[in-house]
Amino acid sequence: MAFDAAKDRQFKVVGTRPRRPDGIDKVTGKAQYGADMSAPGMLHGLVLRSPHPHARIVGIDASAALDMAGVKAVVTNADLAEPEDDFYRDIKDNVLARDKALYDGHAVAAVAATSLEIALAALDRIEVEYEVLPHVTDVDAAMAPDAPVVQPGRADETVPSGHSENVTGYWQFGHGDPEGGFAKADKIVERSFKTAATHQGYIEPHACLGSMTSDGKGELWCCTQGQYMVRSTCAALLGMDASQLRVTASEIGGGFGGKTTTFIEPVALALSRKCGRPVKMVMSREEVFRATGPTASSSIDVKIGMTSDGKVTAGAATLRYQGGAFPSETVLFGAQSAFAAYDLEAVRTEGFSVLTNRPKEAAYRAPGAPMAVYAVESVVDELCQHFGLDPFEVRLKNAARKGTLSSYGPTFDEIGLVATLEAAQAHAHYSAPLGPNQGRGISCGFWFNFGGNTCVSLNVNDDGTVGVTEGNPDIGGSRASISMMAAEELGIPYEKVRTVVTDTNSLGFNDVTDGSRVTFAVGLATINAARAAKAEMCRRVAKLWGLEEDAVKWENGAVVPAGPNAGKHESMSLAEIAAIADQTGGPIAGHHETNADGAGVSFGVHICDAEVDPETGATKVLRYTVFQDAGKAVHPDYVEGQMQGGAVQGIGWALNEEYIYGDDGKLQNPGFLDYRVPVASDLPPIDTVILEIPNPGHPYGVRGVGETSIVPPLAALSNAISRAAGIRLAELPMSPPRIRAALRG
Amino acid sequence: MIRVKLWGSLRSLADDQDEVEIDARTLKDVRDALSSRFPRLKPQIDRGVSFAVDGLIYRDDWLLDVTKANEIVMMPRMVGG
Numbered sequence: 001m002a003f004d005a006a007k008d009r010q011f012k013v014v015g016t017r018p019r020r021p022d023g024i025d026k027v028t029g030k031a032q033y034g035a036d037m038s039a040p041g042m043l044h045g046l047v048l049r050s051p052h053p054h055a056r057i058v059g060i061d062a063s064a065a066l067d068m069a070g071v072k073a074v075v076t077n078a079d080l081a082e083p084e085d086d087f088y089r090d091i092k093d094n095v096l097a098r099d100k101a102l103y104d105g106h107a108v109a110a111v112a113a114t115s116l117e118i119a120l121a122a123l124d125r126i127e128v129e130y131e132v133l134p135h136v137t138d139v140d141a142a143m144a145p146d147a148p149v150v151q152p153g154r155a156d157e158t159v160p161s162g163h164s165e166n167v168t169g170y171w172q173f174g175h176g177d178p179e180g181g182f183a184k185a186d187k188i189v190e191r192s193f194k195t196a197a198t199h200q201g202y203i204e205p206h207a208c209l210g211s212m213t214s215d216g217k218g219e220l221w222c223c224t225q226g227q228y229m230v231r232s233t234c235a236a237l238l239g240m241d242a243s244q245l246r247v248t249a250s251e252i253g254g255g256f257g258g259k260t261t262t263f264i265e266p267v268a269l270a271l272s273r274k275c276g277r278p279v280k281m282v283m284s285r286e287e288v289f290r291a292t293g294p295t296a297s298s299s300i301d302v303k304i305g306m307t308s309d310g311k312v313t314a315g316a317a318t319l320r321y322q323g324g325a326f327p328s329e330t331v332l333f334g335a336q337s338a339f340a341a342y343d344l345e346a347v348r349t350e351g352f353s354v355l356t357n358r359p360k361e362a363a364y365r366a367p368g369a370p371m372a373v374y375a376v377e378s379v380v381d382e383l384c385q386h387f388g389l390d391p392f393e394v395r396l397k398n399a400a401r402k403g404t405l406s407s408y409g410p411t412f413d414e415i416g417l418v419a420t421l422e423a424a425q426a427h428a429h430y431s432a433p434l435g436p437n438q439g440r441g442i443s444c445g446f447w448f449n450f451g452g453n454t455c456v457s458l459n460v461n462d463d464g465t466v467g468v469t470e471g472n473p474d475i476g477g478s479r480a481s482i483s484m485m486a487a488e489e490l491g492i493p494y495e496k497v498r499t500v501v502t503d504t505n506s507l508g509f510n511d512v513t514d515g516s517r518v519t520f521a522v523g524l525a526t527i528n529a530a531r532a533a534k535a536e537m538c539r540r541v542a543k544l545w546g547l548e549e550d551a552v553k554w555e556n557g558a559v560v561p562a563g564p565n566a567g568k569h570e571s572m573s574l575a576e577i578a579a580i581a582d583q584t585g586g587p588i589a590g591h592h593e594t595n596a597d598g599a600g601v602s603f604g605v606h607i608c609d610a611e612v613d614p615e616t617g618a619t620k621v622l623r624y625t626v627f628q629d630a631g632k633a634v635h636p637d638y639v640e641g642q643m644q645g646g647a648v649q650g651i652g653w654a655l656n657e658e659y660i661y662g663d664d665g666k667l668q669n670p671g672f673l674d675y676r677v678p679v680a681s682d683l684p685p686i687d688t689v690i691l692e693i694p695n696p697g698h699p700y701g702v703r704g705v706g707e708t709s710i711v712p713p714l715a716a717l718s719n720a721i722s723r724a725a726g727i728r729l730a731e732l733p734m735s736p737p738r739i740r741a742a743l744r745g
Numbered sequence: 746m747i748r749v750k751l752w753g754s755l756r757s758l759a760d761d762q763d764e765v766e767i768d769a770r771t772l773k774d775v776r777d778a779l780s781s782r783f784p785r786l787k788p789q790i791d792r793g794v795s796f797a798v799d800g801l802i803y804r805d806d807w808l809l810d811v812t813k814a815n816e817i818v819m820m821p822r823m824v825g826g
Binding site: 156157158170171172173174200256257258260329332333336348350363364365366367408409410411412413447448449450451452453514515516517595597598599600697707 | 750752753754755758785788789792797799800801802803804805806809816818820821823824825826
């Protein structure tokens with residue numbers, strides 16, 4: 001759906017900052033999260049997890065647990081259906097291990113009991129006989145020819161021969177002749193980088209309440225980024241029709257990609273099916289760390305050639321991502337994103353996806369891109385420093401723009417990178433003075449964005465208010481922005497619209513809330529639903545006035561005569577039309593269903609000032625500014641919040657966050673005490689500059705903004721530290737011990 | 746005939762070509778023609794692909810009309826967080 005022709009549109013609601021609709025509930029504790037659900041006769045479910053990173057399951061004996069008073073059911077992998085395709089079979093084997101425990105914390109069995117205490121005691125009574133196997137948790141070690149094989153036979157047809165069986169996928173992108181390009185360079189820098197696996201850091205652990213009836217119907221309440229995805233997955237794993245399972249999403253305490261899959265939901269339903277009572281399951285924080293999906297850890301080689309005047313002659317990168325114990329494809333997004341900000345005659349990237357004895361990775365905000373862009377932007381900065389060139393001038397000299405053949409294949413149409421770079425270069429932040437031990441780093445970032453399957457129903461109430469029903473959990477302010485777009489389109493105040501997120505039986509299929517898609521795609525569907533309702537109201541009023549439909553039009557929230565021949569009629573507002581809906585044909589509504597396309601890619605540029613303490617190696621972020629092409633910012637508070645949140649998550653990834661596995665293959669830091677996310681006192685205010693370059697694929701010019709902001713911080717920090725302390729670290733996180741060691745040579 | 750660009754590692758599965766000519770009117774035709782002419786591409790196409798048409802990425806729009814004037818690039822299936 002193209003950008004509206006009326007490009008001089010003066011928005012009345014879109015672009016303002018009304019109060020968020022979920023704020024009161026959240027600050028007063030009334031919001032209903034996953035763990036807040038309960039039901040009469042409810043049982044409590046807990047999961048028994050493997051203490052070994054890799055072990056064959058010789059046998060499971062649950063008889064002693066089942067003999068306990070209060071224990072109602074135990075389930076294992078054998079209690080789930082056998083899906084036909086690999087995608088669902090892998091989820092099944094992740095939520096309850098098949099014949100091998102593949103990582104420390106892998107679910108092996110689950111129990112439902114009348115109390116948490118009994119369920120906990122029952123876990124101790126389940127006897128599991130393991131045959132412990134060699135393990136591997138490092139991506140490079142897993143690619144070695146003699147590495148323990150996590151799952152044999154999982155490589156797809158793209159993997160070149162000669163690799164470890166742990167390599168399951170291979171991708172290559174690019175164009176031109178990199179070797180020829182390198183030959184034209186005055187300087188070539190080749191570096192290798194490693195980045196740690198990081199957690200999405202959502203506050204709310206996974207939680208659900210599942211209930212199956214004896215006639216095969218199911219109800220599930222859970223915290224998720226996509227209730228329709230949960231329904232599809234659980235139906236496949238339970239062997240039931242999707243129509244018989246209704247899934248309702250709770251309020252969500254963060255997701256960032258980590259709630260785009262299932263862990264305990266099919267297990268709760270399987271337990272409920274076995275004992276006939278509702279089963280509630282709530283993960284502990286330790287379980288979240290040990291057994292849900294962090295992002296991939298990576299090992300990346302980058303080679304870039306540059307002339308002395310700052311022209312990049314060629315770029316190449318080899319990326320190796322481990323995605324845990326099941327095949328994943330995140331590396332391909334790294335391989336596509338790595339050089340996306342550059343207009344290059346010659347570029348080649350290749351990516352290897354690798355199995356290790358770690359939990360199955362889940363998506364994390366712009367999955368795969370931050371680590372790849374970190375490696376490339378670090379090398380670009382090193383070349384800028386070598387030649388004494390301004391990092392903005394170099395990026396502008398090489399910036400992708402309309403007509404650039406992108407590093408991942410297509411030719412770019414209108415994109416906002418140059419405008420974003422120019423805005424950042426001209427900003428006062430870039431010319432502010434720095435003190436001793438302080439440095440300033442910049443980085444570009446990129447993400448694709450997409451639209452996807454979306455359904456919206458919009459109902460005009462008899463009092464002139466409007467209800468919008470949509471199917472995507474609100475993780476970034478979408479209820480506000482959707483209400484705003486409905487109000488804008490209908491010409492009524494924002495306060496007259498309420499948007500709710502509904503269950504899986506109330507609308508057609510909606511894709512998961514991911515890919516920065518919701519404000520774009522649901523907004524687009526909402527505008528179309530509102531236009532359908534307006535058309536119906538125009539039709540009714542035209543008939544009341546004895547006119548043809550084209551003799552009326554919608555203007556400022558009312559139907560008015562259109563053209564000189566329509567005669568004089570008092571305009572009829574939405575409220576007036578709604579009040580006589582019963583007498584003019586019944587309820588007035590609009591709906592729209594689409595697989596939205598045209599999301600448009602997104603670029604961001606970050607500037608970071610950091611100070612490195614030469615004694616302790618600690619890094620303090622002094623000032624940070626995010627510049628991003630957001631398209632039309634529907635609710636600027638939320639857009640700024642997305643930009644700030646992504647930046648903070650990226651700062652944590654750069655400086656402190658990491659999954660630490662010991663030689664024993666066990667996670668050493670499964671909690672927020674030892675897994676260090678940035679807190680408010682660690683950070684300065686994150687400044688934001690929104691560039692509103694309209695997206696040509698949306699009627700209001702809206703573009704997804706949720707993911708790009710996590711991409712630049714890793715390199716922005718690395719480049720700032722390099723310029724502050726004269727050291728270039730090649731491994732994330734750049735924690736104080738690592739910086740201190742580098743400072744001491 | 747329209748031209749479809751493939752990403753680099755698919756070249757070996759498509760007779761060493763990174764750009765192929767096929768007869769197609771829609772993205773569904775593109776998928777079918779590629780799978781039929783290059784059977785070794787079919788597993789990847791079945792696992793999921795996107796297509797960029799003149800720079801815009803389409804995940805599932807089989808009915809989208811395409812012509813020889815379009816730049817068509819087969820890409821991995823998009824996901825997000």
